[in-house]
Amino acid sequence: MTTTVTPPTPPLERHHSVVTLDHDVARLVVKSDLANITTHATLGDQKEELKENLEGFEKHYQHFVDMRKGKLGIVDWNKVQPPPQGAVKSYESIDQVPDAVAKDLLDKLVILKLNGGRGITMGVAGPKSLISVRNDTTFLDLIVLQVEHMNRRYGTDVPLVLMNSFNTHSDTERIKFKYGNRVTLLTFQQSYHPRILLETLRPYPENFDLHDGRWYPPGHGDVYVSLKKSGMLEKLLDQGKEYIFISNIDNLGATVDLGILNLLESRRGPNPCEIVMEVTERTRSDVTGGILVHYEDKSERSSPQLRLLELGQVPKKHTDDFRSIKKFKVFNTNNLWANLQAMDRLLSSGKMDLDVLINRKILDDGVTVIQLETAAGSAIKSFGGAIGINVPRSRFLPVKTTSDLLLLKSNLFTMAYGAVRMNPARTYAPLPVVKLGEQHFQKLGEFLGRFDSIPDMLELDHLTVSGDVTFGRKVTLKGTVIIIANHGDKIDIPAGACLENKIVSGNLRILDH
Secondary structure (H helix, E strand, O other): OOOOOOOEEEEOOOOOOOOOOOOHHHHHHHHHHHHHHHHHHOOOOOOHHHHHHHHHHHHHHHHHHHHHOOOOOOOHHHHEEOOOOOOOEEEOOOOOOOOOHHHHHHOOOEEEEEOOOEEEHHHOOOOOHHHHHEEOEEEHHHHHHHHHHHHHHHHHHHEEEEEEEOHHHHHHHHHHHOOOOOOOOOEEOOEEEOOOEEEOEEEOOOOOOOOOOEOOOOOOHHHHHHHHHHOOHHHHHHHHOOOEHHHHHHOOOOOHHHHHHHHHHOOOOOOOOOEEEEEEEHHHHOOOEEEEEEOOOOOOOOOEEEEEEEEEHHHHHHHHHHHHOOOOOOEEEEEEEEEEEHHHHHHOOOOOOOEEEEHHHHHHHOEEEEEEEEEEEEEHHHOOOOEEEEEOOHHHHOOOHHHHHHHHOOOOEEEEEOOOEEEEOOOOOOOOOEEHHHHHHOOOOHHHHHHHOOOOOEEEOOOOOOOEEEOOOOOEEEEEEEEEEOOOOOOEOOOOEEEEEEEEEOOOOOOOO
């Protein structure tokens, strides 16, 4: 006689933890929590949207359960190798495209910018894309200018698509009308998922309120699913679009490159190239960024594959190996070029395989939560014929902090039609290392108030500023400059000063009289 063992009834009280429960029982508890959120939602038509988003979260949570079981998550380091010869092409090896065929190529292209992030690290609650970069022009202003200039030059109409999050969507929708008919500007909203309480491993929200701090956009890897479920992918395919260029909206170096686009177009045969990842040379500042590796996993494919590997997927005893810039020479810029039909095929067949990453955060209320996220570059293992292209550093100019913003505002760069270029007057390639102290420079408003004008940094190698420091007009910084104002001290760098290989510390005030 067969005995059926019934699993224990899931504890539904909010304070109960599932940490010590059987993994499958824990998943059932979470499923019940999600059903309660949906039941209590009073959203009318939005209720189906909520249900769809929670189903996406449930898939991520299943990955999380499998990670806790040890089935997924951490890679077998013995199967990780640098990309083999030919897997990463040099940028210089790409054929140039004559203007005569540029229009035909561009007519097949869509530009997508990932616009889900806020400027919180710089003290800005709104979209990062609306932060002013130069002369009151924002990231979005400059990108629209880039696309507008390209379309006019080649007589085409490449659409600009923005993937917003619930954090940025309303602000972006309000501002986009100022661009009128300058470009075809399309928007859609990515998914939203509930945060997970670290203490209980259950969803943090009890009700549906996207602005209660208990929900999050699940990473830029959500771009593929959200393109599909929003109807945007179908719309673009119906318009005859074949390729998409995806990049972060704060990376003004990520402009359309006809050579890379032509590489996709020229490899359309029996074994087509369906995705290209732009990578660039690693420095010691980049050792935590995702790297492109050669990985052999027979459970996924019968042959080795190119794969994006993040630090969180690496066994702790091999983190130094991951960080080695001698062994792994390039890293992911998050500039991706993909075939739209291949993307649709993978999504429709359920074969778009993205690694789920665990991101721990401490919220403003002191609660520690887990966010399950995916990275757009992780999709490279799903597409056929994937390759990397080792691009110049000038195509990777992200702005995550005010230190990055200072570089972009300085005379190290020139701008033309929204495109950022290294100033040709700088005779050597590496950008300076800039470290501005968090207490006085992290917030955008205070950062801007500490510069009467942006210093001349053309010959700067390294700048460290800490403490209560201000800069007068027309200051020049050269070589290595370190300025340290200790607690209670204040340093005012006077107008017209030239600091070259200097250490300034103590207390320095220049008073008008």
